[in-house]
Amino acid sequence: MAYKTLFETIQEKTGGKQQSRDWYRNQLENAAPKNIITDERSDEVGDEFERDRNLVTSFPRLYNLMYYDYKAKWRNELPFYDKHPLVFVLEIDGKSFFGVNLHYYSPEERMGIAMTLAEDRIPRFTKGAHKYLLSEVRSPYLILAQQEWQTMCLLPVEEFVRDLGGVEIPIQSRRVWGR
Secondary structure, three states, X not given: XXXXXXXXXXXXXXXXXXXXXXXXXXXXXXHOOOOEEOOOOOOOOOOHHHHOOOEEEOOOOOOOEEEOOEOOOOHHHOOOEEOOOEEEEXXXXXXXXXXXXXXXXXXXXXXHHHHHHHOOOOOOOOOOEEEEEHHHEOOOEEEOOHHHHHHHOOOOOOOEEEEEOOEEEEEOHHHHHOO
């Protein structure tokens, strides 16, 4: 039996019909591994075996692409933010991490970025670079296997919102991508 990426597994479940972003997010959550690595606090890239499988951890992992739920602390001051980032982690400290959220790019651009990252090269990012506070992460981190990086970019799981006094106003992804 050939390996199926999360995208392929989820895409099969659509039955060829368009689904909502919430549906895709639920399917991704259900397809993710259930065992959470809780003692993971490594800044190491990890061995080849770990780079080749999806992991769920309680701490971000350096130089990996990960998906999680987030609620920005200063959301009232931001023009918008992504509640479900897909971030390549570039730096970690004790209370935060810095990375680039690929959701700020169109799916086609994301795929190109993912290809470059998989070659252990860091492209020049023009947007999406953010500092994320560990205290504001609302889920475990899904650390994606390297073979998942490109297809994960196709899943419509981003959710950009603007917070106006506790009311979340949806922002269309195309506006964020500059289209």
